[in-house]
Amino acid sequence: MRSFKTNIPVLIFFLGGLLHAQLKYNDADINFDNLLYVKAAKQYETMVRKGEQSQHVLQRLGDAYFFNTDMENAVKWYGVLFTKYEKILEPKYAFRYVHALKGIGDYKQAKGIMKIYTQKMDMSAYQVAQFHDNDEALDELMARQPQYYISNLGINSAVADFGPTYYKDKIVFSSSRDSLTFESRVYEWNRQPYLDFFMADTLDSGSDLANVTSFSSILNTRYHEAGATFIPEGNVVYFTRNNYTHQTLGRDGEGTNHLKIYTSELRGGEWTEAQEVSFNSEEYSVGQPALSPDGKKLYFVSDMPGSIGGTDIFVVDILRDGSFSQPRNLGPSINTSGREMFPFVTEEKLYFASDGHLGLGGLDVFESELGISGYAAPNNLGVPLNSNRDDFGYIVNEKTQRGYFSSNREGGKGDDDIYSFQRMEESCEQTVKGSVIRKSNAQPIVNVIVELVDTDGNSLGKTSTDPYGAFEFENVLECEVGYEIKISKQGFLPNETLFVTSKQKDYINDVPLEITKELNKLIVRENGVLKIKIDNIYFDLNKAEIRPDAAQELNKIVEVMKEYPKMVIKIEAHTDSRGSDRYNETLSDKRAKSTGSYIVSQGIEASRIESAIGYGEKVLLNQCSNGVRCTNEEHDVNRRSEFIIVKLD
Structure with missing residues (x-):
C-alpha cells in the first residue's frame, strides 16, 4: 500500500503537499505536480508506448512509481532510464534506483548499482552511505543478529496510523482514520481523511494499545496534524501542522503550503489555541518536533537553508523566557544528502529515521549515542525492526527497552501501521x-x-x-x-x-x-649499578687485539644490546698493580677502546657506547697494590673489563 513518507522529496516530509499545479506541456506533468502519481504514471506510460522516451518522461515515470511506493515498476523504469541516459543523470536517480531495488529485496543488484555508479558518477558531493560504504557493510548489516521482537498493534486501521509519542501513561499518535468531525473530508492525493491526533491506553504488557479516542477537538483541524511531543509535565505540546490560520492554508510565492510547528498549553483541562514557534517560515517547512527528556532542547526536521540533504534534523534551545535559540544543524555525522527524519531523544541516545545512511531500503531507524564531543556514528538497528520499506517514528523506554515504531512494511493492516517492540539485550x-x-x-x-x-x-x-x-x-x-x-x-x-x-x-x-x-640474565646489579656480566676476556701479553675467545664473550654483549635497542653502556678496563702505573693505564685504555671497536663492528651504533676508558690499576678490588705481595690468583681478580649500563630503556 502507498506510504506518505516515500513521497517526502515532494511532500517535504510526510504531511505537507504541493497544493497547486505548475503548468508544463501536458496533463501528466500537471498530475505529477499535484501528487496524483497513479494518474501521472499511466499517462507517462502511454507516452512511452507511443515512442516518447525522453529523459524527462522516464525520470517522471520512475519517480511516479517510486513516490507511490510501487518499487517493482520503479525498478523497471529506472532501469530503462539508466540504460539510455546514465552519463547525464543526477546522482539522486542512482540513489532512488538503489532504494527501489532494496524495496523489492534485490540487494545483490542494489550492491552492483552502488559500485557501478560510485565509479561512473561524481558522488563526492552526494553524501549518502549507500555510495561510500563497501559491499561487506551491507552484508554485515543483513547478517546481524536480530535484537527485536515486534508485534503489529490491534488498534491499527486500514489507513495511515503512525508517529506514536508518550503522553503521561498513554500514547498519542496520528491517523487518517475518519473522526467524523468534518464529515469524511479527504486528502486528494490518497483519498483518505486528513491526519488527526488520537490517544490510546497502554496495556500492562506494553505489547499493544487499546481504547482509541480523539485527542483534542481544539488541536485537530480541517488539515493535517502529526508528530507531537510533550514536556515532562505533560501540559505543553509541540506538534506539526499545515501552515493553517483562520480556516485557510498559507502558501509561499510558488503556491506551496509548508509545514510549521505549533505549541499549545493545557489549561483547565482544555488545550489552548495553538501558536506558531518563532523559527517557522513561509518559505520552508519545519516539523516533527521532539523534546529532550529535560524539556530544554527541541529537535525538529526541516529543509531550511543550510540543510545538507532533502530534510535534516536541527535543534534549538528552549530559553528560560520560553523563546528559542537559533536553529543548529546536527551536522554531517547525522545528516546526509538523503532524508533524516522523525527524531526521538532520550538521556542516552538520539534515534531517527534516514535513507541516507546505509540501510535496507526506504527509511531505516538509526541510533546515535550522545557524548560530550557530539553524536556518535549512527548505528542501523537492523532487522526485523528495519525492513526494505519505510520504518520510522521510533520511541522507547530505555529502562524497559519496550517501545513503538511505525512502518509500511508488507503484511500490515494499512498504509502505515504502528508496531510495538521489545528490544532484547544484545549479547556483546x-x-x-x-x-x-x-x-x-x-x-x-x-x-x-x-x-x-x-x-x-x-x-x-x-x-x-x-x-x-x-x-x-x-x-x-x-x-x-x-x-x-x-x-x-x-x-x-x-x-x-x-x-x-x-x-x-x-x-x-x-x-x-x-x-x-x-x-638478558647477564644483566646484574652490583652495588646498585647495572652491568652486563660476562666471563673475563683475555688479551695476549702487552697486546690490545681481540682474541677469538674474547670475541666469543663480547658477542654476548652484542646480543644483549640488540635485545635492548635503547641500551647505552660504558666500558671500563682495569689491570693489576704489576708494572708501572703509566704503562698499565695506557694498556688498559687501548684494550677498552679495542673492545668498544669490536662491539661496534658487530652492528651496534657507536653512539650507544658512551665511553671506553682504561683505568689501569686505579680501581683495585683487593689489597694487591704496589709493593704488596700477592698470589697470581689475587692479582687476577683486578684484571677485568666491565660493561656498565648507563641507559636501559
Missing part, C-alpha cells in the same frame, strides 16, 4: 588475536606458547604462534572485561600483558607482545 561478544616478536629486532617468533587467562587466573586455552608470529583464540570474550595473555618459549624469558575488551560487539582485539632471549 569479542575475540582476540595477536602476534609475538623478538624485542631486539622486531622479528616474528614461531612456536611461542600463548595462554589466555581470565581475571581469576583460570586458563581459558592455549595455542602457539605460526611462522609469522601470529596467534588467535576461538574463545568468545565478554565485553568490558579484563583478560591476560601469557607467552613462553624455551630460551626466552616469559612475558605477559593485560587487556580490557571494549563495549563494541563483534570486535577483534589485536594484542601485540614482545619476547626477550634469556641472554
